[in-house]
Amino acid sequence: MRFISTRGKTPPVDLGTAVREGLAPDGGLYFPERLPHFSAETLEALCGAPTSRVALAIARAFLDEVPAAELGALVADSLDFPLPLVSVGDDVHVFELFHGPTLAFKDVGARFLARLLGRLTSLDRSETPLTILVATSGDTGGAVAHAFYGVAGTSVVVLYPDGQVSPLQEKQFTTLGGNVRAVAVQGTFDDCQRLVKTAFGDPVLGEQIRLTSANSISLGRLLPQVLYYFIAWTALDSRTDAPTVVVPSGNFGNLSAGLIAKRTGLPIGRFVAATNSNDTVPRFLRDGVFDPRPSVRTISNAMDVGNPSNLERIVHLYDGDVAALRRDVVSTSSDDSTTRDAIRVVHDRFGYVLDPHTAVGWAGLAEARAHGEVAGPAILLATAHPAKFRSEVERVIEAEVALPTALAANLDKPSHAVRIPPEPARLAELLVQVKKR
Ligand SMILES: *Cc1c(COP(=O)(O)O)cnc(C)c1O
Numbered sequence: 210m211r212f213i214s215t216r217g218k219t220p221p222v223d224l225g226t227a228v229r230e231g232l233a234p235d236g237g238l239y240f241p242e243r244l245p246h247f248s249a250e251t252l253e254a255l256c257g258a259p260t261s262r263v264a265l266a267i268a269r270a271f272l273d274e275v276p277a278a279e280l281g282a283l284v285a286d287s288l289d290f291p292l293p294l295v296s297v298g299d300d301v302h303v304f305e306l307f308h309g310p311t312l313a314f315k316d317v318g319a320r321f322l323a324r325l326l327g328r329l330t331s332l333d334r335s336e337t338p339l340t341i342l343v344a345t346s347g348d349t350g351g352a353v354a355h356a357f358y359g360v361a362g363t364s365v366v367v368l369y370p371d372g373q374v375s376p377l378q379e380k381q382f383t384t385l386g387g388n389v390r391a392v393a394v395q396g397t398f399d400d401c402q403r404l405v406k407t408a409f410g411d412p413v414l415g416e417q418i419r420l421t422s423a424n425s426i427s428l429g430r431l432l433p434q435v436l437y438y439f440i441a442w443t444a445l446d447s448r449t450d451a452p453t454v455v456v457p458s459g460n461f462g463n464l465s466a467g468l469i470a471k472r473t474g475l476p477i478g479r480f481v482a483a484t485n486s487n488d489t490v491p492r493f494l495r496d497g498v499f500d501p502r503p504s505v506r507t508i509s510n511a512m513d514v515g516n517p518s519n520l521e522r523i524v525h526l527y528d529g530d531v532a533a534l535r536r537d538v539v540s541t542s543s544d545d546s547t548t549r550d551a552i553r554v555v556h557d558r559f560g561y562v563l564d565p566h567t568a569v570g571w572a573g574l575a576e577a578r579a580h581g582e583v584a585g586p587a588i589l590l591a592t593a594h595p596a597k598f599r600s601e602v603e604r605v606i607e608a609e610v611a612l613p614t615a616l617a618a619n620l621d622k623p624s625h626a627v628r629i630p631p632e633p634a635r636l637a638e639l640l641v642q643v644k645k646r
Pocket residue numbers: 313314315348425457458459460461462463464511512566592593
């Protein structure tokens with residue numbers, strides 16, 4: 210399979226090029242040139258099969274460049290943790306994607322990307338390691354750092370705003386060491402993003418190091434996310450009704466993957482794209498006008514995105530037809546107080562603890578059902594473990610949330626981070642140093 214740009218001004222490229230480049234030269238996002246199709250019989254035959262077999266059957270159609278045996282290992286490694294589907298309340302199946310090393314669904318995409326890039330670098334036989342540069346406001350840094358930790362031929366540099374990341378999140382990328390470097394930037398998250406952009410645009414730096422990104426537009430993060438929609442569907446007890454799928458959304462990478470799964474034949478009803486107060490997409494579906502706004506802070510902070518970058522992929526998939534998109538997607542917006550209510554109600558009624566991001570999804574589903582926009586069984590993607598947002602959740606449910614052992618152990622390890630002012634020259638210096646180590 211080859212990959213094209215959503216802006217159509219780049220000739221089709223192979224998987225390696227698309228994954229290494231991140232963004233296409235014309236500024237667009239990479240997208241499969243032609244989508245595969247899975248027949249009802251193919252899907253039926255996968256029902257009840259082990260996760261790894263389902264994932265591999267789907268992955269092969271997208272990643273035919275990778276030899277089957279290697280792809281099997283790649284997929285198994287990326288999904289190397291349980292993916293339970295838990296029934297909660299009225300026909301809701303909570304799909305827990307948060308049992309990976311950093312307790313968020315981003316582990317799936319980041320691990321796949323890391324292994325894919327590791328494989329590509331070993332094929333290159335290049336002496337120069339690949340430097341993965343990523344800016345984080347919290348969740349991405351941990352997932353990417355853990356995913357690349359110990360992957361031969363790669364080193365990771367995580368930029369984060371000094372003092373503005375929760376201690377628990379910070380520990381996830383500052384305690385690893387090895388090929389992972391944490392850089393505390395004396396500035397804001399926007400400063401971090403600006404530094405990353407400047408580094409990628411710096412031709413002198415580009416001659417000295419091989420730089421690649423791992424942000425949410427990366428095709429290497431998108432493709433593995435398509436797989437778990439198939440995993441959830443084949444794990445349902447009953448598939449007589451096409452289920453609604455609820456996706457707590459920020460940058461809309463996860464929803465892009467779900468819509469691709471539907472287009473390739475997975476019998477999903479409608480999607481509920483649940484946002485917090487950052488409601489650019491609900492407004493876009495309502496008015497047909499894309500009007501991004503600066504992000505506002507909420508308790509589901511990994512979804513605080515005012516200008517969702519993956520929307521371009523979705524519009525491309527629907528060929529710009531907003532009416533068709535509206536038929537497949539209902540988009541909701543819930544504020545913090547509604548989110549807290551969802552956490553409280555689900556805990557009190559069903560004894561199940563939602564993290565704030567998944568709670569935005571719960572609230573969105575309730576709203577869409579109340580308006581008659583969706584009906585029947587629903588799969589709710591649970592994107593983070595409630596312990597990751599423990600203090601907020603504990604305040605709401607007035608009960609303790611246990612820390613998983615891996616997370617607790619992390620808190621005792623010493624942090625290592627270099628502190629720099631938000632100056633491109635300082636980052637460039639550091640990047641060249643990292644390469645020499
Ligand atoms: C990143 C993230 C999201 C949003 O996912 P997108 O693919 O960016 O829409 C939702 N929940 C959690 C916990 C996240 O870390």
